[in-house]
Amino acid sequence: MALEPLVKQLPDEYRNAYRDKAVLITGGLGFIGSNLAHALVDLGAHVTILDALLPPYGGNRFNVGDIEDKLELVDGDIRDEILMNKLVVDQDYIFHLAGQVSYLDAKDAPFKDLDFNGRGNLVLLEAVRHQNPTARIVFSSSRLVYGKILSMPVREDHPTQPLSLYGIHKLLSEKYYRYYAHNFGIGGVSIRIPNPYGQRQQMKHSKYSIVGWFVREALEGKTIEVFGDGSQERDYIYIDDIIDAMLRLAVKGQAGEVYNVGSHERLRFVDMVDEVIAAAGQGEKKHVPWPEDYEKNETGNYVADISKIKQACGWKPRVDFKEGIREMIEFYRKNKEKYW
Numbered sequence: 525m526a527l528e529p530l531v532k533q534l535p536d537e538y539r540n541a542y543r544d545k546a547v548l549i550t551g552g553l554g555f556i557g558s559n560l561a562h563a564l565v566d567l568g569a570h571v572t573i574l575d576a577l578l579p580p581y582g583g584n585r586f587n588v589g590d591i592e593d594k595l596e597l598v599d600g601d602i603r604d605e606i607l608m609n610k611l612v613v614d615q616d617y618i619f620h621l622a623g624q625v626s627y628l629d630a631k632d633a634p635f636k637d638l639d640f641n642g643r644g645n646l647v648l649l650e651a652v653r654h655q656n657p658t659a660r661i662v663f664s665s666s667r668l669v670y671g672k673i674l675s676m677p678v679r680e681d682h683p684t685q686p687l688s689l690y691g692i693h694k695l696l697s698e699k700y701y702r703y704y705a706h707n708f709g710i711g712g713v714s715i716r717i718p719n720p721y722g723q724r725q726q727m728k729h730s731k732y733s734i735v736g737w738f739v740r741e742a743l744e745g746k747t748i749e750v751f752g753d754g755s756q757e758r759d760y761i762y763i764d765d766i767i768d769a770m771l772r773l774a775v776k777g778q779a780g781e782v783y784n785v786g787s788h789e790r791l792r793f794v795d796m797v798d799e800v801i802a803a804a805g806q807g808e809k810k811h812v813p814w815p816e817d818y819e820k821n822e823t824g825n826y827v828a829d830i831s832k833i834k835q836a837c838g839w840k841p842r843v844d845f846k847e848g849i850r851e852m853i854e855f856y857r858k859n860k861e862k863y864w
């Protein structure tokens with residue numbers, strides 16, 4: 525049975541918050557941004573997408589192909605101060621998703637990562653401060669701000685010692701939001717996303733959104749490589765649950781605060797791979813040693829404590845991995861040629 529559409533499940537107070545409202549989504553042609561655009565168009569919002577369609581990332585016109593006539597698409601870069609000053613004017617909500625997404629690439633391109641994931645947020649916040657200080661903003665941060673995990677489930681006040689430059693720059697930007705909330709009353713919140721999966725994510729490489737890559741390998745009947753014994757626990761979260769959380773936090777999140785999201789499951793990496801293979805009905809797995817690059821970034825088990833967001837806006841995850849992966853595989857079976 526297909527999953528019930530996300531917006532049907534959303535309580536009225538959030539549905540009403542977006543009707544006829546202006547919403548800007550940076551990185552809106554990518555995975556998370558385009559799923560958000562679909563939900564917002566359904567809710568009756570006036571959506572503008574800013575995206576530079578940069579080749580390494582997941583931007584894809586097909587992601588919004590069926591709603592393109594219902595939104596405005598701006599081809600541009602978040603680092604362009606003049607453009608951002610114009611775009612933020614009159615927006616009620618801004619979802620900031622554009623960024624450098626690979627923690628592995630950040631090591632070889634530190635200044636680029638700082639530019640996208642640090643300065644990019646500063647450009648947005650300055651634009652909002654001067655042009656539209658009442659806009660509400662949600663910034664997509666990452667579980668990688670925590671670094672080595674010392675206690676589980678991980679609460680927002682767990683120590684933050686990121687193991688990657690990507691994590692360091694995401695943390696830097698969380699601090700910008702806190703600073704702008706405290707000093708200028710800007711209503712921005714950060715959401716720490718763990719391992720997302722679902723429809724409309726890039727399938728071109730394995731540098732991020734690893735579940736997608738494994739779905740591709742399984743659908744091609746290939747052998748999926750599991751580093752080490754694959755016993756590390758991860759918090760795989762289905763895209764609809766992330767969108768649900770973002771829509772609620774934009775309305776109810778407290779300015780400057782950070783919020784975890786996560787599934788209710790504790791799934792080992794190797795079990796995730798088995799589920800992918802079972803749902804695809806093809807592919808196989810093989811264990812191989814950890815490559816050095818990856819092992820240095822390994823955080824240990826990660827499962828989020830989600831009591832803070834539950835309390836703030838009543839959010840909880842709805843979709844378990846078995847259901848979500850089935851839905852995702854069905855999507856890629858139908859639309860393979862648009863993503864491969």
Ligand SMILES: NC(=O)c1ccc[n+]([C@@H]2O[C@H](COP(=O)([O-])OP(=O)(O)OC[C@H]3O[C@@H](n4cnc5c(N)ncnc54)[C@H](O)[C@@H]3O)[C@@H](O)[C@H]2O)c1
Nearest residue numbers: 551554555556576577578581582583601602622623664717
């Ligand atoms: N996918 C993940 O595993 C994951 C996990 C945690 C957090 N996040 C964060 O969520 C956000 C969205 O990720 P996603 O999975 O949707 O990635 P994605 O690659 O699918 O989408 C990112 C989009 O941003 C656009 N973009 C990148 N840099 C830009 C720039 N300078 N100006 C304008 N557009 C630009 C790209 O063209 C792309 O369409 C990112 O900030 C990412 O760091 C992602």
